[in-house]
Amino acid sequence: MKEQLEAIQKEAISAFESCLDTKELDNLRVKFLGKKGLLTGILKQMGKLSAEERPVIGQLANTVRSKIETALSDKQKKLAESMLEAKMKAETIDITLPGKKNKLGSLHPLSIVENEIKEIFLGMGFEIADGPEVEYDYYNFEALNLPPDHPARDTQDTFYITDNILLRTQTSSVQVHVMENKKPPIRVIAPGCVYRSDAVDATHSPLFHQIEGLVVDKGITMADLKGTLEQLMQRLYGEECKIRLRPHHFPFTEPSAEVDVMCFNCHGKGCRICKGEGYIELLGAGMVHPKVLEGCGIDSSVYSGFAFGLGLERVVMRRYNIDDLRLLFENDYRFLEQF
Numbered sequence: 001m002k003e004q005l006e007a008i009q010k011e012a013i014s015a016f017e018s019c020l021d022t023k024e025l026d027n028l029r030v031k032f033l034g035k036k037g038l039l040t041g042i043l044k045q046m047g048k049l050s051a052e053e054r055p056v057i058g059q060l061a062n063t064v065r066s067k068i069e070t071a072l073s074d075k076q077k078k079l080a081e082s083m084l085e086a087k088m089k090a091e092t093i094d095i096t097l098p099g100k101k102n103k104l105g106s107l108h109p110l111s112i113v114e115n116e117i118k119e120i121f122l123g124m125g126f127e128i129a130d131g132p133e134v135e136y137d138y139y140n141f142e143a144l145n146l147p148p149d150h151p152a153r154d155t156q157d158t159f160y161i162t163d164n165i166l167l168r169t170q171t172s173s174v175q176v177h178v179m180e181n182k183k184p185p186i187r188v189i190a191p192g193c194v195y196r197s198d199a200v201d202a203t204h205s206p207l208f209h210q211i212e213g214l215v216v217d218k219g220i221t222m223a224d225l226k227g228t229l230e231q232l233m234q235r236l237y238g239e240e241c242k243i244r245l246r247p248h249h250f251p252f253t254e255p256s257a258e259v260d261v262m263c264f265n266c267h268g269k270g271c272r273i274c275k276g277e278g279y280i281e282l283l284g285a286g287m288v289h290p291k292v293l294e295g296c297g298i299d300s301s302v303y304s305g306f307a308f309g310l311g312l313e314r315v316v317m318r319r320y321n322i323d324d325l326r327l328l329f330e331n332d333y334r335f336l337e338q339f
């Protein structure tokens with residue numbers, strides 16, 4: 001029986017040593033130490049032993065059991081450690097792998113130039129005003145001296161929500177809101193979307209952007225208008241940039257002018273881009289019509305003002321030499337990534 005016990009001890013210890021996972025180890029525990037295990041099986045035969053042999057074998061059996069138990073618990077610890085190690089290894093971050101590229105967005109060219117223009121005007125003491133894109137006929141036309149039958153309404157055909165409510169055709173509507181709510185001195189610009197019922201082509205879009213400017217104070221003249229616009233254009237296109245005012249007609253300004261800017265390409269000499277003119281038409285401007293001032297409750301015998309409306313797309317196209325307006329609205333990455 002002594003040999004049997006020693007054999008079980010040897011077998012158990014070597015079986016534990018070669019065991020590779022916890023489940024197998026548990027099976028071995030049952031096999032050697034369990035109620036129906038090998039060691040218990042031997043101890044059940046103790047009754048057959050003589051009185052002298054029994055304590056000797058009993059002691060040996062205890063020693064064997066404790067040795068097997070120690071070996072088992074050592075192995076359990078080892079397995080737990082190696083499993084943890086394997087888990088850590090599996091979860092290690094491989095810093096040699098190429099990283100994921102996060103695509104960084106950039107501002108749309110319209111936003112870049114709009115922000116730049118806002119900065120220039122803020123520097124000149126202007127405030128930035130905002131107004132609704134869905135507008136009453138009154139603010140878009142009537143208050144700007146364009147009564148219902150005025151022919152100029154034809155050139156500003158737009159999208160109507162009702163007979164009386166429309167998508168604004170010009171940011172000039174913001175002028176009226178500002179003058180209704182604020183007493184002079186007024187110095188504001190109002191950038192925003194405007195709408196016209198135009199078919200899309202290289203120079204037309206049913207949606208585009210304007211920046212409206214309005215100054216109302218005592219003693220404002222055309223000279224202030226010209227100086228302000230000259231300052232704007234020189235900041236946008238360089239110190240040597242000149243502007244030129246040509247007489248024109250707008251219902252809401254009197255006198256009115258179209259403003260040309262010296263060609264950025266030929267600097268006034270005349271080239272293909274300016275069609276030999278040396279200047280390029282960029283915006284409309286004028287002195288606020290007394291009727292418009294009076295309509296907003298401003299005494300036109302005390303105050304005068306100037307206003308201008310600048311097409312943002314034109315400035316952007318000029319700035320970046322873009323020859324097709326549609327590029328600004330198609331949202332083609334290949335185009336937009338260049339800015």
Ligand SMILES: [Zn+2]
Nearest residue numbers: 263266271274
């Ligand atoms: Zn030119």
